[in-house]
Amino acid sequence: xxxxxxxxxxxxxxxxxxxxxxxxxxxxxxxxxxxxxxxxxxxxxxxxxxxxxxxxxxxxxxxxxxxxxxxxxxxxxxxxxxxxxxxxxxxxxxxxxxxxxxxxxxxxxxxxxxxxxxxxxxxxxxxxxxxxxxxxxxxxxxxxxxxxxxxxxxxxxxxxxxxxxxxxxxxxxxxxxxxxxxxxxxxxxxxxxxxxxxxxxxxxxxxxxxxxxxxxxxxxxxxxxxxxxxxxxxxxxxxxxxxxxxxxxxxxxxx
Numbered sequence: 001x002x003x004x005x006x007x008x009x010x011x012x013x014x015x016x017x018x019x020x021x022x023x024x025x026x027x028x029x030x031x032x033x034x035x036x037x038x039x040x041x042x043x044x045x046x047x048x049x050x051x052x053x054x055x056x057x058x059x060x061x062x063x064x065x066x067x068x069x070x071x072x073x074x075x076x077x078x079x080x081x082x083x084x085x086x087x088x089x090x091x092x093x094x095x096x097x098x099x100x101x102x103x104x105x106x107x108x109x110x111x112x113x114x115x116x117x118x119x120x121x122x123x124x125x126x127x128x129x130x131x132x133x134x135x136x137x138x139x140x141x142x143x144x145x146x147x148x149x150x151x152x153x154x155x156x157x158x159x160x161x162x163x164x165x166x167x168x169x170x171x172x173x174x175x176x177x178x179x180x181x182x183x184x185x186x187x188x189x190x191x192x193x194x195x196x197x198x199x200x201x202x203x204x205x206x207x208x209x210x211x212x213x214x215x216x217x218x219x220x221x222x223x224x225x226x227x228x229x230x231x232x233x234x235x236x237x238x239x240x241x242x243x244x245x246x247x248x249x250x251x252x253x254x255x
Contacts, residue, residue: 007056028206081151141172
């Protein structure tokens with residue numbers, strides 16, 4: 001569980017986060033959504049320790065990040081997996097080398113132990129016959145699978161995903177969404193996903209935090225978001241005719 005209490009963050013005279021509080025639950029996919037400029041990227045980077053909030057606290061299962069010493073922060077970082085927007089794979093490495101990289105860097109595992117773990121996560125994300133291939137030799141969807149496998153290879157407690165469906169076709173995006181949700185539930189991970197993809201909201205929105213102008217405007221789950229009368233949320237969610245029809249169907253079913 002990640003608990004955020006009243007965090008604020010400014011850059012110069014511009015206050016980007018204006019006092020955001022929420023709880024991001026373990027074993028669930030927690031989605032952060034909002035328009036460009038809403039503060040969701042700064043929020044994610046604050047959770048990751050890239051930005052230091054001006055005030056407020058972020059705690060990881062009771063450990064307040066700002067209270068940790070350097071060694072404790074390093075230990076916490078080993079518990080975090082990250083899936084970057086562009087996958088961020090090493091072009092010169094094979095799939096198995098990319099996935100094994102965190103184990104070589106941050107653990108004392110033997111080469112045999114690394115291979116066993118890499119083979120396990122490759123199988124878990126269903127990467128077939130890809131061990132020896134370079135990122136340029138596989139599809140965008142497979143590259144995302146490699147990025148997810150690398151993020152979970154060290155058994156993280158916390159998984160962060162920044163626009164994981166960026167650049168993917170809708171069918172592949174759904175497959176990646178479902179894979180992230182399966183892994184989250186299976187390994188009881190606290191997963192936080194920055195996204196603008198409303199299909200992700202419909203598919204895997206166990207918890208949704210909607211930011212607007214640096215504030216938490218609304219939070220709920222994928223069912224509640226289609227029933228809310230919050231105008232800011234409905235303007236964002238129902239900007240397309242498809243989601244207007246979904247909402248109409250949900251409300252009709254509720255009646």
